[in-house]
Amino acid sequence: MQRIEKILKDLVAQAALQHWNINLEEEHIQVQKTRREFEGDFTVVVFPLLRYSKQNPEQTGKFLGSYLVGSSDLIEAFNVIKGFLNLVVAQQYWKDQLDGPLCSHDYGMILPGADAPTVMIEYSSPNTNKPLHLGHIRNNLLGHSVSSILKATGKHVEQVNLVNDRGIHICKSMLAWQKNGNGEDPVSSGMKGDHLVGKYYVRYDQIYKSQVQTLVEKGMPKKEAEAEAEVLKEAREMLRRWEAEDPEVRKLWETMNSWVFAGVEPTYKRQGISLDKTYYESETYKLGKELVLKGLNKGVLYQKEDGSIWANLEEEGLDHKLLLRSDGTSVYMTQDVGTAHQRYEESVFDSHIYVVGNEQNYHFQVLTIVLKKLGYAWADKLYHLNYG
Incomplete structure (x- = not known):
């Protein structure tokens, strides 16, 4: 003025x-x-x-x-x-006065000092059994926005991604491709790799529902039929073989995952999303299993007669949570325990934000409790930024 x-x-x-x-x-x-x-x-x-x-x-x-x-x-x-x-x-004149500062990359930002807190923020988290969808777009925008706000307030911000690249849902796409793929790939089909793999995830569901219906028509109760469908048993066996590092299963897994990664990459670029580091569940689940077994040995977890390992959360007002199946395979909670531990060891963050919908409120509540039971006081630094 x-x-x-x-x-x-x-x-x-x-x-x-x-x-x-x-x-x-x-x-x-x-x-x-x-x-x-x-x-x-x-x-x-x-x-x-x-x-x-x-x-x-x-x-x-x-x-x-x-x-x-x-x-x-x-x-x-x-x-x-x-x-x-x-x-x-x-x-x-007013426009010219605003254009200069507003167009600068660091307008209004507080640059982080050496003692600025470090905030790790996880968002996006795609699955390698289907393409990104509208829910991922919303999540990406929220995560990116929160990261930008935190950076502007002088925080050291690490934006991380967790790729859900293993588990029963991944095996379902693989199994359906084995049964009906006939060697189809992104080149021969003319489809983006993530869309092609998603096609076989849908195909698995069609096979599964058909088998359940057949069993029901033969007189089996629906709930029992849903557990006894042959294709589900095959998917579980494929998961067991994957965790046992069966070469044939691992080769197919690597091939189909590579299709998805190639398909998802341009989607991220169009959205302007760039993350600092990507974690893969296939690389963190083993650590999660090790930590669960340590918890069992320490007596903070317990094992049922079938060999499965659980956490008793009744004192916290919750139920009992499965951490390892009876066949030794892991669940989502197992790998999230391993991922959180690895991240803290690498970053020693002051806070960790999970940008995930409110349907996972229970999951992240349990994650914090389980980590604290395992002796990790830093679990209180985890925060679930939920949305509905």
Whole structure:
């Protein structure tokens, strides 16, 4: 504002010199903000200038107003009310003043100091059995926005992704491709890799529902049929073989995952999403299993007769949570325990935010409790940013 006042005073002095042959000192020119009840941004008080203009207030005001509009891009309009010249600053001037700072990369940001807290934020978390969908777009936008806000407030922010690249749902797509794929790949099908794999995830569901219906028609109760469908047993066996690192299963898994990664990458680029590090469940689930077994040995977890390992959460007002199946395979909670532990060991974050929908409230509540049972006080630094 002071800059505008200085420009206006200089222009008035210029007009006085050119037309009145008077050298006006800056202190003799009065410029103030226009009162709210009048149109304008700045007002030149005309009365002190009448002795030089030899004209009445309205004539002097109109002369100066016309001069300012004609000699500078700063003023686009004016009006004169008695001895006051009200000036309207050009909209382009305001725009130009904002464009510079607003277009700078670090406008309004507080740069993090050496002792600034570190915040790790997980979002996106795609599955390698289907393409990204609208839910992922929403999650990506939320995660990216929160990350940007935290960065602007002077935090060290690490944006991380967790790819759900293993588990029973991945095996379902693989199994359906084995049964019905006939060697189809993204090139032969003309489909993006993530869409192609998603096609076989849908195909698995069709096979499964058909088998369940057949068993029901033969007289089996529906709930029992859903557990006894042959294709589900095959998927579970494939998962067991995957965790046993069966070469054939692992090769198919690597191939189909590579299709998905190639398909998802351009989607991220179109959204402008760039994460600092990507974790893979296939790389963290083993650590989770190790930590669960340590918890069993310490007596903070317990094992059922079938060999499965559980956490008793009754003292926390919850139920019992499965951590390892009876066949030794892991569940989501197992790998999330391992992932959280690995991240803290690598980063020693001050806080960790999970951007995940509110349908997972229970999951993250349990994750914090299980980690604390295992002896990790930093579990209190985990925060679930949920949304519905």
